Amino acid sequence: MITSASLEIKLANVMNTLPALLPMRRGAIVALNADGALETAATFGFEHASSGARYLPAKAAIDRIVAKGAPLAFPDACKSDLFQDELQSLMSGTGQVTFIGVPMKVDQETLGTLWIDRANDGGTLEQEVRFLSLVANLVAQAIRLDRHQSRDDQPIMDEEGARKKNSGDKEPPEPARQRPAKIDWIVGESPALKEVVEIVEVVARTNSAVLLRGESGTGKEFFARAIHELSSRRKKPFVKLNCAALSGSVLESELFGHEKGAFTGAISQRAGRFELADGGTLLLDEIGEISPAFQAKLLRVLQEGELERVGGTKTLKVDVRLICATNKNLETAVADGEFRADLYYRINVVPIFLPPLRERKGDIPRLARVFLDQFNKENNRDLAFTPAALDLLSKCYFPGNVRELENCVRRTATLARSGTIVPSDFSCQNGQCASSMLWTGADRPHDGHTFNGLAMSRSLSVESPISFGYPSGPGSVTVTQNVTDRELLISAMEKAGWVQAKAARILGLTPRQVGYALRRHGIKVKKI
Structure with a gap:
């Protein structure tokens, strides 16, 4: 079921009231259930249809509306390819039939579709589309509210009220502490992701060193930025450096800086990443790849908070919150003598394990839409996924995690033959997915x-x-x-x-x- 009994009655009342406000022959409210599938929630004008029915009249048009998140209106629906499978039902002795469908949206999220059809009277449809859109958005808000109340068994509380309740009004007002903005670059609602976000929010309040661990492509840099933005250091710089493939000498110059003439090519003085991040946060990605010789130099900086530029004699004091990231097994590296145990304990104060995408499959549709929106903006396109396409993506394993999902979305969008991405557009459905061959x-x-x-x-x-x-x-x-x-x-x-x-x-x-x-x-x- 996609609705509670009380909401089902309300939606039925909406459909029964519409004919008094609009000329219509049939209509339906179709909503996405918890599994992302479309189900009929309320109808008008159907002799044998009932709420929750799997049969969806005008299914192709509904899929298009949900995928695009935009209204569809056809003065003569019989001329559209979207209705070829149900021409007999459309005609019903009425001649030309007009179809109007609008998305039900809340906060840019499409929850389903409200649609009607009627005899074509030759008039314009713009006013009816606007009116139906207003009704559809009110219905969407009712569905959202009902689902939250069913889950929590209590009324929704605004964010400010929830914060005051949790704090007991013992802390100073949030504006006085300049609460950071929402971290909208981390997308997902899965339990595995929420658990990590909760840990991040707690850790961000301290200056403890953090070690982000997880497979490649799980978004370590995004979580490091979240820790910085939620911390008291957010007004100071967030500096990052990928340590992989850098020799010890280059890494030393990058992190500690150098004086003019310290080596060939050092034509001027240069501040290192530690200096640039002073007062803020420094992310060292791929920390497991640094050489044992450089590990000793890094350890001194972390212990003493002091460094000298390459070729210099002046000791510089730095105050940096360190975040390291790796997909390497550091315990094995320590056991094999490849990584210093003392450095390991220094950086592994608070380890945070990031879940792979296969443990948060419910987030795949959200992430896919975000990547497709980015592709559309960059390429001036207007592509959208059908529910079936998102369902196919949700069943994929994605060993490369979020990075592989992004590549899949961009590849599919680039080769898409129409404005709507369907399952057949994915290369894995045509035996052309090189990634699957790599991983198998x-x-x-x-x-x-x-x-x-x-x-x-x-x-x-x-x-x-x-x-x-x-x-x-x-x-x-x-x-x-x-x-x-x-x-x-x-x-x-x-x-x-x-x-x-x-x-x-x-x-x-x-x-x-x-x-x-x-x-x-x-x-x-x-x-x-």
Whole structure:
């Protein structure tokens, strides 16, 4: 069901009142349910239709309205390709039939469609479209309010009221503390994402060092910026540096700066990233890639808050909040002597594990719409997804996470043949998705090479690729050809005596990820 009993009555009253205000033959309110599917919530003029029916008259037109988020009006619907499947129903002895459909929207979010049809009287439709749009938006607000009340079992409270209730009016008013703006660059409502955002909001109030961990493409930089913007340092600079592929000497110059003449090409004095971030926040991405020699230099700065520019003798004091990010297993690196243990403990004060996209599938449609909107603005296009297309995206695995989803959306939008993106537009539906071949290891010889630290086999599928990485530490599990991720997990658990924390270290994962994998594969933990 998409509505409560009380809302169902209200929507039925709306449809029964419309004929007194507009000339109409039939009409319906069609809303998106919790699964993103369209269902009829209320109707008028249908002998056999009922609320919640799966049968959707004018389905093609409704899909178009929901996808575009814009009204559709046809003076003679029989001439449109959108109604070819139900010409007989449209005609019904009335001659030409006019169709008007408008989206039901709240805060730019489309919740469904309100549509009517009637005999064509040759008049203009602009006034009727405006009136229906007004009614549709009121219906959308009623649906939104009903869903919130059903979920929380209490009336909606505005943000200011909620803040006062939670604080007990003990804290100073928020304007006096210049509360930061909404973090609108983090998109999603999934429980996994909300959990991370809650941690970020708490951590941001302190100056503790943060280590962002997670797979490539999970948005570490966006969360680092969120920590900065929610902190008391938000008026100071947010500086970032990717440490990967930089030699020790270049990295030293980038972070600490250099004096004029310190080396060939140093034609002037230059401030380093630590100086530039003084009073603010410094993000060091790919921290696991720095050399052991430079790790010792970085450790001194973090411990003492002091540095010297390359080629200089003056000691500079800096006050920087450090955020590091990595997709590397630092525990294994420490065990192998590749990463200093003292530096590890210095940067790993507050670890935050970012969930992969497969753990927040409900956010995929929202993210896809955001990426498509960006594409439309950049290319002066007006593309939109159909519900079926978004449903297809939600079922994809996306091992490359948000970055891979963005590439998929842009690739599909670039090659789309019409203004509406449908499932057949995706390359995976035409056997042309190179990404799926990359992640499944299709058509690749098993020659011992590894990807993300783990050999991949021909037997893996896109729906269930191996998600474990870094089995290169001491006591790691030996991977053989055609091994599955379930077998690998069981092997690691047996080797660890069925202790999840030990198995996590063997596999290069977190205990939480191991627990999730055990539940996903239905493996019962043995007690020894």
